[in-house]
Amino acid sequence: MAAKVVVKLGGGLITDKSSLKSPRTDIIDSICNEISHLVSLGNSVIIVHGAGSYGHLLAKKWSLSHGLRKDISEQQREAVKIVRSDMRELSSLVSKSLRDRGIETVTFPPSDWAKNTGDSFEGDVSIFDSFPSNVVPITFGDVVHVDGGAEFGILSGDDLMARISIEIPSVTHCVFLLGDAEGMMDKPPHLEGSKLIELWKSGEIVETEHNSEQDVTGGIELKAERASLISKKVEEVWFINGNCPERLSELLTDGTTIGTKIVS
Ligand code: IPE
Numbered sequence: 001m002a003a004k005v006v007v008k009l010g011g012g013l014i015t016d017k018s019s020l021k022s023p024r025t026d027i028i029d030s031i032c033n034e035i036s037h038l039v040s041l042g043n044s045v046i047i048v049h050g051a052g053s054y055g056h057l058l059a060k061k062w063s064l065s066h067g068l069r070k071d072i073s074e075q076q077r078e079a080v081k082i083v084r085s086d087m088r089e090l091s092s093l094v095s096k097s098l099r100d101r102g103i104e105t106v107t108f109p110p111s112d113w114a115k116n117t118g119d120s121f122e123g124d125v126s127i128f129d130s131f132p133s134n135v136v137p138i139t140f141g142d143v144v145h146v147d148g149g150a151e152f153g154i155l156s157g158d159d160l161m162a163r164i165s166i167e168i169p170s171v172t173h174c175v176f177l178l179g180d181a182e183g184m185m186d187k188p189p190h191l192e193g194s195k196l197i198e199l200w201k202s203g204e205i206v207e208t209e210h211n212s213e214q215d216v217t218g219g220i221e222l223k224a225e226r227a228s229l230i231s232k233k234v235e236e237v238w239f240i241n242g243n244c245p246e247r248l249s250e251l252l253t254d255g256t257t258i259g260t261k262i263v264s
Contacts, residue, residue, distance in 0.1 A: 002133065003252050004044045005173040006165045007035070008157055009094065011050025011141070013179030013242040020053050021086060023093050027243065031177065032097035034245035035136065039103055043252065044133040046164060047094065048157045049140045051083075054090040056216050058083050059154055064143055065216040067150025080143050080152050084111050091140050104135045110142040110155050117146060117153040119162045119226065129168045139164075141217065156217040162226040166233050173251065174234050176223055177242030183260030184224065184239050200260050202228030227262040237262040
């Protein structure tokens with residue numbers, strides 16, 4: 001049976017997070033190769049991607065996730081424009097890579113169709129369910145309009161993952177591709193002896209480390225929270241190493257792969 005997969009390309013996977021606007025084009029290409037393979041087999045794929053160094057650095061510098069600040073409002077409004085345009089640029093690298101592989105794409109920048117932040121943001125995610133399986137819809141974490149005095153805020157790709165996976169009834173798989181680990185680890189992945197958790201139940205404690213120096217959204221904690229919400233509705237929710245994208249096919253054909261399966 002054909003699968004419907006919602007996949008998140010983490011910003012730390014598709015960009016070098018520490019240096020402004022540095023895409024990892026080889027990684028983007030290898031993931032798009034795998035996605036085009038899945039699509040050629042008749043599966044549907046919806047892509048959500050993160051920001052990495054196309055969003056977090058400027059968003060952090062100008063406190064965009066906290067909304068408008070009177071003392072720096074002009075610089076913030078300028079930064080909002082730049083981040084929105086940078087995110088479209090990053091997204092165009094993903095869609096170009098897919099198009100180079102013969103896959104049609106359609107991109108929905110959240111600043112055009114969504115407002116407010118968190119997983120109860122306003123926006124109709126059914127748009128992602130209105131295409132035949134040979135067309136791949138793409139969206140991404142973005143700076144969106146926020147009601148009230150805040151004026152703007154950051155809508156994370158993880159919140160988009162939650163709403164799309166939960167509200168589109170035919171979704172069979174929801175996969176978070178990570179940049180720095182095989183899945184959810186029992187300790188921060190760079191620490192010696194950290195081990196892969198193969199099955200993670202919501203509520204189980206893991207030792208995490210969140211790089212708030214660079215990240216304006218919630219890192220692995222937000223992902224885990226959203227993933228456990230999704231697992232109440234979608235059977236196959238996984239964290240997989242995005243440097244090994246062939247694990248996506250493996251998951252679809254064998255029902256399992258190296259990674260963490262999230263259960264509710
Ligand atoms: C963040 O989106 C969006 C911006 C900072 C503009 P995500 O939360 O989905 O991004 P990553 O995956 O952490 O980079």
